[in-house]
Amino acid sequence: MSVAVGQRAHRTLTLTADHVATYARLTGDYNPLHFDERFAAATKFGRLVVQGPGSVFLSQDWKFTAPVFIGDTITAEAEVTSVHESKPVCRLRIRVTRQTGEPVLEGDAWCYTFAGSSG
Numbered sequence: 001m002s003v004a005v006g007q008r009a010h011r012t013l014t015l016t017a018d019h020v021a022t023y024a025r026l027t028g029d030y031n032p033l034h035f036d037e038r039f040a041a042a043t044k045f046g047r048l049v050v051q052g053p054g055s056v057f058l059s060q061d062w063k064f065t066a067p068v069f070i071g072d073t074i075t076a077e078a079e080v081t082s083v084h085e086s087k088p089v090c091r092l093r094i095r096v097t098r099q100t101g102e103p104v105l106e107g108d109a110w111c112y113t114f115a116g117s118s119g
Contacts, residue, residue: 015050023051044112058089062107066098073099081108088113 024030029051032039040048049056068074075097082091090113096105 056112058110060109
C-alpha cells in the first residue's frame, strides 16, 4: 500500500484500569497520579490520569534515530534543561540508547511537574 497526501487513518480505544496496570508492569511507572485517587484529586487534573512515557508530557520533539530490535536493552535518560519560573513545568532533554550506546531516540520535551512525582 502506498502513502498519499490526504490519506487518513484512525483507531479508537477506551482506556481502562487494566491498560494502566499493564503499562505499569511493562515500564515500572507506578506514579501515584495513575493509581492513587486521593493524590490525583489534589492535582490540577482532579482525577486519575493514564500514563504517558514516564511523565505528564505537555509537548515532545523527538527524533527516532534507529529501530529497537527484539532482544535490545534500552536505557532512557531525561535531563532537566530548564524550569519555568512561574508554572509547574520543566523542559527535558531526552535520550534513549541501546546496550551498545547507540541512540535510538533523541529530543526535548516539556512536562508538568508536581510534588510527590516518582517518575
